[in-house]
Amino acid sequence: MIKSAEIIIIGGGIIGSSLAYHLSKLGIRDICLLEKGELASGSTGDSAAIIRHHYTNEISIRLVKDSINILSELQHETGNHFLHQNGWVFLCPENADSMFDLNMKQLIDLGIETKEIDIKNTISLLPNINPTGISKVAYEPDSGYADPKSVVESFAKIAKTNGTNIYTNTKVIGISKSNNQINSVETDKGNIKTNKVINAAGPWAYDISMLAGINLPLTVSREQEIMLTNPEQESGLNLSVSNMVDKIYLRPKGKHSVLIGQGHPKTNEIVHPDKFNRKADNQFISETQSRVINRFPNLSNFQLSSSWSGLYTITPDWHMIIDNELSLKGYGIAVGGSGHSFKLGPSIGKQLAQEIVSSQSSSINISSLGLSRFKSNKEFKSTYGGNRG
Ligand SMILES: Cc1cc2nc3c(=O)[nH]c(=O)nc-3n(C[C@H](O)[C@H](O)[C@H](O)COP(=O)(O)OP(=O)(O)OC[C@H]3O[C@@H](n4cnc5c(N)ncnc54)[C@H](O)[C@@H]3O)c2cc1C
Known part of the structure; x- marks a missing residue:
């Protein structure tokens, strides 16, 4: 030392x-x-390490853009492949339409590659999607996820x-x-x-x-995620999805697995980082599974392959x-x-x-x-x- x-x-x-x-x-x-x-x-x-530019404030948008460039360079420097720029889709419910429009305007003004797409184009990107209840959809072709x-x-x-x-x-x-x-x-x-x-x-x-x-001014919350897998069937999901309609997010893990968590609005369970349950609750697992199957019915053939809890460190x-x-x-x-x-x-x-x-x-x-x-x-x-x- x-x-x-x-x-x-x-x-x-x-x-x-x-x-x-x-x-x-x-x-x-x-x-x-x-x-x-x-x-x-x-x-x-x-x-989940999902990467998207869709933020409200300019500084976060600029930081994401720069981060993607840094990760691309780091891949070249090390020869490791950890950045999956397969695209990101945001499913917006009707009650958030006006906020969506404000965010999209700012993103486009800042030169971010993003566009609003209609349901037909959404289905061409996500062939297994059930489009019920989706009001607006944003698509960022350069976003995606990374292996953290x-x-x-x-x-x-x-x-x-x-x-x-x-x-x-x-x-x-x-x-x-x-x-x-x-x-x-x-x-x-x-x-x-x-x-x-x-x-x-x-x-x-x-x-x-x-x-x-x-x-x-920091608090810590326990946040759960699950993985669904079917070794016999491909998920058909190539993009990362933030789904505010059903309050879930998901992204592929290889061709046969999908990682899923619950998005806001949700209750955050405040814990101490040295004393929290690392496993996911049964209720969380069944609720998350049912939300994702409702939106992507083909995942009903997928089984729970793992589940866990991690921690958010939340500022005011x-x-x-x-x-x-x-x-x-x-x-x-x-x-x-x-x-x-x-x-x-x-x-x-x-x-x-x-x-x-x-x-x-x-x-x-x-x-x-x-x-x-x-x-x-x-x-x-x-x-x-x-x-x-
Ligand atoms: C379930 C979940 C899903 C998420 N999904 C996304 C997502 O899709 N996209 C996204 O952008 N972000 C996501 N996040 C948030 C993101 O992961 C975090 O904001 C980020 O990883 C925090 O990084 P960090 O370096 O601050 O903290 P950490 O990764 O926690 O690193 C802190 C390190 O400090 C070490 N440490 C602590 N105390 C000591 C000590 N006394 N001595 C020495 N070392 C110490 C710890 O062991 C730890 O490794 C998610 C988070 C969770 C939990």
């Missing part, structure tokens, strides 16, 4: 790994990433090649400071001197921040909180993914790395994501609410 580092990143999920990668690309060699489990063992590993573990491992591999020290199975248990300046991080394997720490600890970010004496306005430095000198945060930040993570790591290295604004100005927004009434507003952003 090293004795000192210029920058310590706590957390090896999408945020921490992207930050390490981008800092190392900017020439910082003395980086240390600490992960208490394996890489991507937190929310990132449990994520492979993305994190790819970021980490390059960061490591560039000299980053990555310690897995190493838990942060203390943060020391003097004169309001961070001076070391304590782990279960020893202490590391440093003047700079970034908290990217996902659902544990609140606890980590309390080690530094800083309270963050359902958008991440990112600060290069808070009131404690040397302490920065990139926390509160709020159930939709896998797709933002690659670019968030890049923007934060630029701020850390140059102490100036990043190529996409992320200052509006700072913690101070909650005190100055500058919280983000979202058209559809929850993690739909």
Whole structure:
């Protein structure tokens, strides 16, 4: 274990790994990433990792666009294939029509490749769909999903090649400071001197921040997903689908399996990240299965092959909180993914790395994501609410 580092990143999920990668690309060699489990063992590993641009606010749209470019480059750099740009479809109910129109206008104004399609074209993209009750449909041909573990491992591999020290199975248990300046991080394997720490600890970010004496407005919820499989039959689903009509999202996993979760509006079950049921509930499984079969009747021949629960880390306005430095000198945060930040993570790591290295604004100005927004009434507003952003 090293004795000192210029920058310590706590957390090896999408945020921490992207930050390490981008800092190392900017020439910082003395980086240390600490992960208490394996890489991507937190929310990132449990994520559906669906990627779409359809957001209410400009900054999220720009971050997604940049993230897709970063992931494409990372594929070339590593030779790994983890980005599936098979397209994304949004099924909108009638009561959200006007919000849909507002979002689409902004997306098109920002140059995002998206279009509204009619039911006939929807059926040509999703041949097994039951179109009942769908009011509007958006299609993004360049969106889709990614393999989240492979993305994190790819970021980490390059960061490591560039000299980053990555310690897995190493838990942060203390943060020391003097004169309001961070001076070391304590782990279960020893202490590391440093003047700079970034908290990217996902659902544990609140606890980590309390080690530094800083309270963050974060809550953690348990979120369930299921996988349906039929080894004898193809699902016919090639795209990712956010289905606000039935409040579910789904995406393919190979040709014979489909991953499904429930979307907002839904009740979020607040839990502690160290004490929650990793299995999905029977009621959730049957309800989710019935919603998806109603929309895609061909999936009635598919069996439950796995189910699990992961964690959202929710902020008061359902958008991440990112600060290069808070009131404690040397302490920065990139926390509160709020159930939709896998797709933002690659670019968030890049923007934060630029701020850390140059102490100036990043190529996409992320200052509006700072913690101070909650005190100055500058919280983000979202058209559809929850993690739909
Ligand atoms: C079921 C589910 C579905 C989702 N679907 C989508 C989706 O379709 N699209 C999308 O964009 N987003 C989605 N998300 C959200 C997305 O996955 C998260 O916003 C994102 O992965 C959060 O990444 P992170 O790096 O902040 O946190 P994490 O991935 O949780 O990483 C934090 C890491 O910090 C480590 N850590 C914590 N405490 C310590 C400590 N004391 N010492 C050392 N290490 C520590 C943890 O072990 C963990 O690995 C989903 C999330 C869930 C749970």
